[in-house]
Amino acid sequence: MIVVADTSPLNYLVLIEHIDVLPKLxxxxxxxxxxREELLVPLAPQPVRRWIESAPDWLEVRDSGAITLSFDPKLDAGEREAITLAHVHRDSLLLIDEALGRxxxxHFGIEIIGTLGILRYAHLRGLLDLNEAVKSLQTTTFQASPSLIKSVLASV
Known part of the structure; x- marks a missing residue:
């Protein structure tokens, strides 16, 4: 299985210092x-830019190819390319947070998981404390409904 990531989960996992769960999972x-380009923009948080500038060996940057899929025009380039890359590799998992992107x-039959789901899975594998990780996440610009956060916390 190939795991493809959109910008948001990487951004937030770097900011809460839990990016290391990805290669473990x-x-x-x-x-x-x-x-990659979205993670490098000047408006991206400094820790995120620093992380992608010296990306770890477990992260691979790939061209999404020449396949053209029809997307909602509100999707940004990162979401479009991540979905396309996941679509090309049928047995894939897409890490993505944005509702429209999900x-x-x-719609293309791609399996998805978001930042909260990744943190939940990492907690179940004993890699982090979910309550602490969610508290850290809530100090960032991450947005999720209180009911979603409550249900994720209650599920473990």
Missing amino acids: YGSVVIPIAV QEAR
Whole structure:
């Protein structure tokens, strides 16, 4: 299985200092060129830019290819390329948070998981404390409904 990441989960996992769970959970992660570029924009948080500038060996940047899929025009380049890359590799998991991007990925039959799901899975594997990770996440710009956060915390 190939694991493809959009910008948001990588951004938040770096900010809460839990990016190291990704190789422990999935081995390696692939990102499209547009996601790398989004992580490098001047408006990205300094820790995120620093992390992607010296990306770890388990992170691979790939061209999403020449396949053209029809997307909602509101999706940004990173989401479009991540969904395309996941679509090309049929047995894939897409790490993505944005509601519209998740909806589009589901439309193409792509399995998805978001930042909260990754943290939950890492907690179940004994890699972190979910309560502490969610508290850290809530100090960032991450947005999720209180009911979603409550249900994720209650599920473990």
